[in-house]
Amino acid sequence: MNCNLLKFSSGFKFHKSLIIVLGKSSFSYSAVSLKNKCGSKGPPWRVMFFGNDDFSVKSLQMLTSKMRTQTIISKVDVVTTSTGNGVNVKNYAKQEKLDIFNWPVNTTLLDGKYDIGVVVSFGRLIPERIIKCFPQFDVGEIVRQHSCSVGKDETADELKKKLSDMGGHLLIDSFKELTRNLKYAVPQSEHGITYAPKVDKTLSIIDWNVMDSNLVYNKYRALCGLWPLTTTWHGTPVKLLKVCNYQMSNAKTQLQPGDLVYDKQRKKLFVICGGKGGCVSIEKLKIPRHKTMSGKDFFNGFVYNKPISERKFDNTQ
Numbered sequence: 001m002n003c004n005l006l007k008f009s010s011g012f013k014f015h016k017s018l019i020i021v022l023g024k025s026s027f028s029y030s031a032v033s034l035k036n037k038c039g040s041k042g043p044p045w046r047v048m049f050f051g052n053d054d055f056s057v058k059s060l061q062m063l064t065s066k067m068r069t070q071t072i073i074s075k076v077d078v079v080t081t082s083t084g085n086g087v088n089v090k091n092y093a094k095q096e097k098l099d100i101f102n103w104p105v106n107t108t109l110l111d112g113k114y115d116i117g118v119v120v121s122f123g124r125l126i127p128e129r130i131i132k133c134f135p136q137f138d139v140g141e142i143v144r145q146h147s148c149s150v151g152k153d154e155t156a157d158e159l160k161k162k163l164s165d166m167g168g169h170l171l172i173d174s175f176k177e178l179t180r181n182l183k184y185a186v187p188q189s190e191h192g193i194t195y196a197p198k199v200d201k202t203l204s205i206i207d208w209n210v211m212d213s214n215l216v217y218n219k220y221r222a223l224c225g226l227w228p229l230t231t232t233w234h235g236t237p238v239k240l241l242k243v244c245n246y247q248m249s250n251a252k253t254q255l256q257p258g259d260l261v262y263d264k265q266r267k268k269l270f271v272i273c274g275g276k277g278g279c280v281s282i283e284k285l286k287i288p289r290h291k292t293m294s295g296k297d298f299f300n301g302f303v304y305n306k307p308i309s310e311r312k313f314d315n316t317q
Helices: 054-069 086-095 156-176 178-183 213-223 295-303
Strands: 007-011 019-022 045-051 073-080 100-102 116-120 145-149 229-233 236-246 260-263 268-272 279-286
Touching (some): 045 054, 054 116, 054 156, 086 100, 156 178, 213 279, 260 295, 279 295
Antiparallel strands (some): 229 236, 236 279
16 A cells, blocks of 8 residues: 555444444544434433444543533443453443443343444444434434544554544544534545455465565555564564565665575664565564564574575465
């Protein structure tokens, strides 16, 4: 991805069911009527929060804080999974003594008891029978949104934390003037929409022959927090835990993709990349049965004793 041009918008999707959906890359909203079968005519709102991972926690924290004041929110209950990433949301909910419902939740526990459903990084398909427990449902317009630029060296993990905080504040802003926000909502644009492929572990595999330094570095940035980049060293799997773009001081035309070179002056281990060329430095890595080590330690312990022709990462897994 061209991260100098990439921008993320942060927000929430208000369906006619007043379900708020917060995604991790682009977010939008829709206007709805506040007439609902719960009988609520306005704030403070009764909220059911659907969330699982650490991205969700910031929004739940801010909702809970507002609930304590009993101004715009009167009640916050939580639906989450009982295992995996749900432990983050569940632990916070227990700490704050919020009512917790394990997924899948029984509709009898929802129907007529809540004004708004808030969905933040839930990771589960919410069936129609649950959606119908909230006021009317439909695809809608943008209520509030915010965008932020992505730094040229910013990783997905860093961006995730930034968007989590930004999304939490935007969520509360949406509640503060919800009636007005819904009234002046605007249609979502049908242009500039893109679809991202499913991210899986195979994307972490590096082919040094075809991938240039920018592609390898951007892969590292994009997968940071999910999976480390992977390659092999003489048949042994290697996890590259920290990778940086690197400029060689002296070009060596005889070097081939995958070759490992140690820069004694800068004390950096770098790898020659294919495609349009360039190289990346290896700051931290991990191999089986060994502790995490620096590129320098890996060179001294594994690379130095090999003939120069064998100082390279393999292209096959």
